[in-house]
Amino acid sequence: MGLLRRPWVQRGVRAAVAAGLAWQIAVLLPPTLSDYAYYAPLGAVIAVHPTVADSASAAWRTVAAMFLGFGLAVGVYEVTRGVPNALTIALIVAIAIAVEQWRLLREQASWVSFAAVLMITVGTDDPASYVLRYGGLTLLGAAVGVAVTTVLFPPMLLTRAVEQLVVTRALVAAHLEDVAAALRLGGTPEPAEWERRGEALDVALDRLRREEQQVERARKANPRARRWQGRATSIREQSRALDRVAVLIDDLTTLVVEFQPHRRGLDRVDDGTGWVLADALEGLAGVVRTPYHRGAEHDARDDAIAAALGALDRLTHLLRASAVPDDEGFFALGAVTVGVRRSLQALEARVRHPPAGASSVG
Numbered sequence: 384m385g386l387l388r389r390p391w392v393q394r395g396v397r398a399a400v401a402a403g404l405a406w407q408i409a410v411l412l413p414p415t416l417s418d419y420a421y422y423a424p425l426g427a428v429i430a431v432h433p434t435v436a437d438s439a440s441a442a443w444r445t446v447a448a449m450f451l452g453f454g455l456a457v458g459v460y461e462v463t464r465g466v467p468n469a470l471t472i473a474l475i476v477a478i479a480i481a482v483e484q485w486r487l488l489r490e491q492a493s494w495v496s497f498a499a500v501l502m503i504t505v506g507t508d509d510p511a512s513y514v515l516r517y518g519g520l521t522l523l524g525a526a527v528g529v530a531v532t533t534v535l536f537p538p539m540l541l542t543r544a545v546e547q548l549v550v551t552r553a554l555v556a557a558h559l560e561d562v563a564a565a566l567r568l569g570g571t572p573e574p575a576e577w578e579r580r581g582e583a584l585d586v587a588l589d590r591l592r593r594e595e596q597q598v599e600r601a602r603k604a605n606p607r608a609r610r611w612q613g614r615a616t617s618i619r620e621q622s623r624a625l626d627r628v629a630v631l632i633d634d635l636t637t638l639v640v641e642f643q644p645h646r647r648g649l650d651r652v653d654d655g656t657g658w659v660l661a662d663a664l665e666g667l668a669g670v671v672r673t674p675y676h677r678g679a680e681h682d683a684r685d686d687a688i689a690a691a692l693g694a695l696d697r698l699t700h701l702l703r704a705s706a707v708p709d710d711e712g713f714f715a716l717g718a719v720t721v722g723v724r725r726s727l728q729a730l731e732a733r734v735r736h737p738p739a740g741a742s743s744v745g
Contacts (some may be wrong), residue, residue: 388431431528434597446521452500484680546675588629632667632722685734691723691732
């Protein structure tokens, strides 16, 4: 059952079922059409996409591009009957390529030139019959493909999005923990090294954005959307929150690496600024790694939030106690403090069961 949740497996099953159904329907039609039944499975496969919306979009755009190509080929052929075939074909292809620039056709635009060349090659003896056979049966197959995509476990693409959320959370948390570990040792890597480390995180974030967009697209015209609305909404909110946090983390990491406030005479507390910064970053990493509450009772997320807020309080106290407002390290420290606070806000890190006098992110 786990394999069946994979989008590519689901698409393969849908395409196979749609192609078989399209063929079976086509062979039941009158001989003028059933003799060319193989066009119907082609349309079915063309129309089976990861989402219902994409299936419907691909179906009508492909068929529209085909009919444009057919019409173009017939029109140019009739006008250029006295012209050598090579020139006629060249002219048809040139015009077809120009028509393919129409943005409305999107990825299906290449079917214009394909259909035009096909028509001029094998369909000019009886254009109307050829259009009916090829275009009509492809349209039939495409309709079957859209119907199967809608009815047969219409995809929500939740599994892949959840997996990418897990991967991205781990990378964000590890990034923070690496900075914290370096701070505890009294230094930070060179900016160029952090840029290289950030590349993997950037790739993961890009993938997460694409997966979140796919989930949103999968909800359109999907009969399962209402059933999975809560989970899809949760994925969207988590994805966008993590994206905001990652942007903030990139900024605060740059501040720590470039301005190194822990080395600028700001050590006004026990263990020094580096340790206070490290605690704050590790606290934030703990919240990133613990995205859910397990219930109404006190849980691990509550502990992670409490630890992060405690570290943020110590960092804020250090900032307030510092007396070097003209030093760029002081401003870097202030920006890091704000970045940590905003990150916790984006993650909705609030203490649910605060003891008297406890702190919370506002």
